[in-house]
Amino acid sequence: MADREAFDAYVRERWGPLLRTAMLLTGDRHSAEDLVQETLVRAAQHWSRVDPATPDAYVRRILYTRSVDAWRWRRHQPDPVDGVADGPGxxxxxxxxxxxxxxxxxxxxxxxxxxxxxxxxxxxxxxxxxxxxxxxxxxxxxxxxxxxxxxxxxxxxxxxxxxxxxxxxxxx
Missing domain, CATH: 1.10.10.10 (Winged helix-like DNA-binding domain superfamily/Winged helix DNA-binding domain)
Incomplete structure (x- = not known):
């Protein structure tokens, strides 16, 4: 139960930053949301093995790997719907x-x-x-x-x- 609570707290705290990173990786909001959800599902499956001091490193590694894997298997990328989340100022x-x-x-x-x-x-x-x-x-x-x-x-x-x-x- 403690693992579930720790994972829920992590998701609440890190959803926004993970989504912004995923948007930069995928180029559109819908694909980014799918990527983050897929990443968190995979992370949740092994959350008990994640070092509590560095959960972000574990999750971001999954995020990057899934992004590259998805591109390899996809023949056509969808047209972007939204722009990039954060740009240079x-x-x-x-x-x-x-x-x-x-x-x-x-x-x-x-x-x-x-x-x-x-x-x-x-x-x-x-x-x-x-x-x-x-x-x-x-x-x-x-x-x-x-x-x-x-x-x-x-x-x-x-x-x-x-x-x-x-x-x-x-x-x-």
Whole structure:
């Protein structure tokens, strides 16, 4: 019963952040909600084995893995319904922020799921390369190369983002 209560408390506390991350990984709210629910079902099945000090690491690993797995088995991705949950800020007008979010969201959706997962973990969640490698179950060198390739691809897909976030050379 204590496991059930701990899991319920975790879900109440972490639903929002998990959903935002899932939206960045999937590109649309409905797929993100499905991904989070699927992730939490899997986590609940083994919750008694989860280290109470680091449940988020366990759940986020499932989230990233399920995101990549779903993409591998799906032939067609649905058209996005909603935009990206949170985008970069600090611009002079709300229209600028919206334009950047839409452009970034469209460019992120065109990356591979693995590249999206690396960028979300590294920059949205502000994880180190080592933490990202641990969460995604890959080597640090894979994180570095995937980050480099993803950023280069973003510069090709949306060169206007390079101007927004700094010079293109600084993204490489």
């Amino acid at each position: 600090g611009h002079s007008s709300p229209h600028d922020d919206a334009d950047v979010r839409v452009t970034l969201g469209a460019a992120l959706r065109r990356l591979t799921p693995r590249q999206r997962a690396v960028l979300v973990a590294r920059f949205y969640e502000d994880r180190t390369e080592v933490e990202t490698a641990r969460v995604l179950g890959c080597s640090v060198s894979t994180v570095k190369s995937q980050t480099r390739h993803a950023l280069e691809r973003l510069c090709v897909l949306a060169p206007e983002l390079a101007a927004t976030f700094g010079r293109q050379e600084s993204l490489r």
